[in-house]
Amino acid sequence: VIAGDLSMGVTILNVAASLDGYIARPDGDVSWLDAYQAEGEDYGYREFLAGVDAIAMGSRSFEQILSFGAWPYVDIPCSVFTQRDLPVPGDVPAVLWRGSVEAFEAEMERRHARTVWLLGGAALLRSFLRADAVDELRIVVVPILLGAGIALFGTLEKEVPLTLLSTRQYPNGIVELRYATGKSGP
Numbered sequence: 376v377i378a379g380d381l382s383m384g385v386t387i388l389n390v391a392a393s394l395d396g397y398i399a400r401p402d403g404d405v406s407w408l409d410a411y412q413a414e415g416e417d418y419g420y421r422e423f424l425a426g427v428d429a430i431a432m433g434s435r436s437f438e439q440i441l442s443f444g445a446w447p448y449v450d451i452p453c454s455v456f457t458q459r460d461l462p463v464p465g466d467v468p469a470v471l472w473r474g475s476v477e478a479f480e481a482e483m484e485r486r487h488a489r490t491v492w493l494l495g496g497a498a499l500l501r502s503f504l505r506a507d508a509v510d511e512l513r514i515v516v517v518p519i520l521l522g523a524g525i526a527l528f529g530t531l532e533k534e535v536p537l538t539l540l541s542t543r544q545y546p547n548g549i550v551e552l553r554y555a556t557g558k559s560g561p
């Protein structure tokens with residue numbers, strides 16, 4: 376986003392990751408997050424969600440969230456990136472997005488979506504980073520080494536300079552890191 380261009384919204388990656396950079400175990404399991412969700416602290420999640428106008432997610436994340444039961448993002452339009460013809464349950468406000476990331480950005484602008492939550496997973500994040508379509512990264516770092524799994528950041532063909540916006544530390548060892556993409560210089 377060019378500073379001062381108020382017509383455009385922001386796309387924010389918001390994920391939880393292990394300290395060694397995994398968003399899920401090798402089989403996609405995220406139950407290592409459960410212990411932290413049970414403590415009555417939501418790490419700013421509800422506040423973040425209240426500001427979200429639209430959600431973008433990859434099809435594997437979509438299928439996993441569906442498998443958990445009731446759809447958690449009731450009032451937020453969701454675009455599921457896929458080339459497949461996935462079934463979408465009638466009570467889930469999601470549409471399949473078969474276009475490019477660039478076309479998605481244009482569609483979000485057309486809909487005046489100010490804040491888009493890039494929910495993940497890693498494959499979709501890579502697509503968005505390649506298209507320079509990520510404005511912020513909010514990474515909730517969980518104090519665990521998973522040793523293996525689905526890496527949040529894989530190989531990218533370019534460098535992405537980041538500016539640290541904030542850090543927040545929780546008593547249980549979770550650290551929230553927020554970065555803006557783009558260079559401000561050290």
Ligand SMILES: NC(=O)c1ccc[n+]([C@@H]2O[C@H](COP(=O)([O-])OP(=O)(O)OC[C@H]3O[C@@H](n4cnc5c(N)ncnc54)[C@H](OP(=O)(O)O)[C@@H]3O)[C@@H](O)[C@H]2O)c1
Nearest residue numbers: 390391399403433434435436457458495496497498499502
């Ligand atoms: N810890 C967290 O906060 C967090 C957050 C989100 C997800 N996760 C975990 O991440 C895992 C899933 O991540 P993942 O990286 O394996 O998969 P993903 O990004 O959720 O989904 C990948 C799929 O999205 C589609 N896709 C990606 N980029 C696309 C593009 N540019 N255009 C069209 N379609 C595109 C493709 O779907 P098709 O193959 O259908 O064409 C691709 O196979 C799950 O285990 C989930 O639990 C964790």
